[in-house]
Amino acid sequence: MSVSFDNTEIAFRYRSDKALKKAQYMFAFMGSPAATQMGIGLTKLAFKISLPISGIIKKTVFQLFCGGETLAEAAQTAAMLHKYNIGVALDYGVEGKSTEADFDAAVPEFIKAIDYAAAQPNIPFIPIKITGFARFDLLEKIHNKKELDETEQQEWNNVWTRIESICKRAHEKSIRILVDAEESWIQDPIDDLTNAMMARFNQEKAIVFNTFQMYLHTSLPYLKKSLQIAEEQGFILGAKIVRGAYMEKERARANAMGYLSPVQPNKKSTDNDYDVAVKYCIDNIDRIHTFIGTHNEESCYKAIKLMQEKGIAPGDDRVYFSQLYGMSDNISFNLSDAGYNCCKYLPYGPVKDVMPYLMRRAQENTSVAGQTGRELSLINKEVLRRRGQ
Numbered sequence: 001m002s003v004s005f006d007n008t009e010i011a012f013r014y015r016s017d018k019a020l021k022k023a024q025y026m027f028a029f030m031g032s033p034a035a036t037q038m039g040i041g042l043t044k045l046a047f048k049i050s051l052p053i054s055g056i057i058k059k060t061v062f063q064l065f066c067g068g069e070t071l072a073e074a075a076q077t078a079a080m081l082h083k084y085n086i087g088v089a090l091d092y093g094v095e096g097k098s099t100e101a102d103f104d105a106a107v108p109e110f111i112k113a114i115d116y117a118a119a120q121p122n123i124p125f126i127p128i129k130i131t132g133f134a135r136f137d138l139l140e141k142i143h144n145k146k147e148l149d150e151t152e153q154q155e156w157n158n159v160w161t162r163i164e165s166i167c168k169r170a171h172e173k174s175i176r177i178l179v180d181a182e183e184s185w186i187q188d189p190i191d192d193l194t195n196a197m198m199a200r201f202n203q204e205k206a207i208v209f210n211t212f213q214m215y216l217h218t219s220l221p222y223l224k225k226s227l228q229i230a231e232e233q234g235f236i237l238g239a240k241i242v243r244g245a246y247m248e249k250e251r252a253r254a255n256a257m258g259y260l261s262p263v264q265p266n267k268k269s270t271d272n273d274y275d276v277a278v279k280y281c282i283d284n285i286d287r288i289h290t291f292i293g294t295h296n297e298e299s300c301y302k303a304i305k306l307m308q309e310k311g312i313a314p315g316d317d318r319v320y321f322s323q324l325y326g327m328s329d330n331i332s333f334n335l336s337d338a339g340y341n342c343c344k345y346l347p348y349g350p351v352k353d354v355m356p357y358l359m360r361r362a363q364e365n366t367s368v369a370g371q372t373g374r375e376l377s378l379i380n381k382e383v384l385r386r387r388g389q
């Protein structure tokens with residue numbers, strides 16, 4: 001079956017006319033970098049001086065990109081997506097925590113989400129960020145191979161215990177854990193921890209997935225090395241393939257500290273590595289289960305073509321496509337309509353705690369050339385279609 005990402009009727013069928021108009025307004029607003037910067041600045045200030053703005057945010061940008069403030073609210077959004085055969089990666093999106101008490105408190109939230117997901121027909125994935133369970137500075141110290149003192153070693157042991165208990169429950173309930181990739185200068189301990197979890201829980205199928213950011217020129221070789229590790233240790237590699245979300249930060253740090261940027265020289269080289277990585281995973285489908293996280297239509301078309309050439313059924317459980325909730329519905333809904341496994345990353349959590357996520361989305365929608373324009377033009381097209389024009 002052929003797939004077209006231009007079909008807006010399928011793409012937006014879950015949005016009422018009112019919701020579509022609201023999305024049109026929001027994307028038009030985000031299309032202006034000056035307005036977005038001003039919005040972000042004012043929001044930060046308002047939170048700092050405790051102005052009651054959560055309500056306004058909840059009705060606007062939060063509603064566009066998040067499932068709700070609680071698991072119960074997110075559950076309603078997930079159930080709505082299920083009507084259209086869209087799966088969910090249920091993302092407890094709280095960020096910016098830094099104490100041992102916060103990290104401990106996050107574990108039961110994830111266990112609750114896993115238990116909930118296991119009782120639902122369309123929530124196969126739970127994403128986690130290791131910085132939600134570990135101090136950033138601690139990860140950086142380990143990444144830099146510095147010796148830990150006794151307290152730090154205990155902290156690191158605690159991180160292992162937290163992640164282990166989450167992966168263990170996920171394994172028992174057959175829910176898959178996506179370990180997000182973050183800044184390159186904390187990534188080594190994240191990889192080591194994730195590899196250890198994969199070795200333990202990915203015996204029959206991929207329960208734990210590592211993330212490969214293809215804007216890093218080291219990622220393609222590391223993907224190949226990861227398969228080698230998986231083969232040596234006898235587990236199935238779970239590979240989530242993304243381009244990478246921290247490009248400006250990576251480049252600015254490299255520049256400020258005087259080392260060579262780990263990011264590819266240009267978009268074309270990132271795109272190339274992305275598609276090569278997806279091909280590598282699909283070529284090794286018996287040993288790698290793949291999660292294609294992208295809003296890039298070309299990369300999705302290429303992956304579909306490859307699956308068709310190789311006779312891989314669209315619904316094969318070893319390949320998933322995914323986009324963030326509120327973005328690229330034209331890809332998600334058209335893929336699932338054609339029988340491909342597709343799920344939305346659906347963040348939830350208190351408005352204040354998901355603000356870093358929302359700010360990244362707002363910035364991404366101004367800085368990623370073409371994305372906002374594409375979203376807006378598709379929404380405009382659908383508004384006109386519904387008016388019969």
Ligand SMILES: Cc1cc2nc3c(=O)[nH]c(=O)nc-3n(C[C@H](O)[C@H](O)[C@H](O)COP(=O)(O)OP(=O)(O)OC[C@H]3O[C@@H](n4cnc5c(N)ncnc54)[C@H](O)[C@@H]3O)c2cc1C
Nearest residue numbers: 180181242243244245266267270293294295296322323324
């Ligand atoms: C389901 C899902 C899960 C995700 N999980 C993670 C995660 O765990 N970690 C993470 O870091 N990101 C994650 N992301 C974000 C992702 O990395 C990208 O930032 C985002 O999806 C945009 O890339 P794209 O492939 O969708 O689209 P595109 O618009 O085709 O690509 C934009 C991306 O290309 C790269 N790029 C742009 N310009 C250049 C340039 N000049 N030189 C080199 N590279 C360039 C950047 O990575 C940029 O974000 C996730 C995205 C999705 C959809």
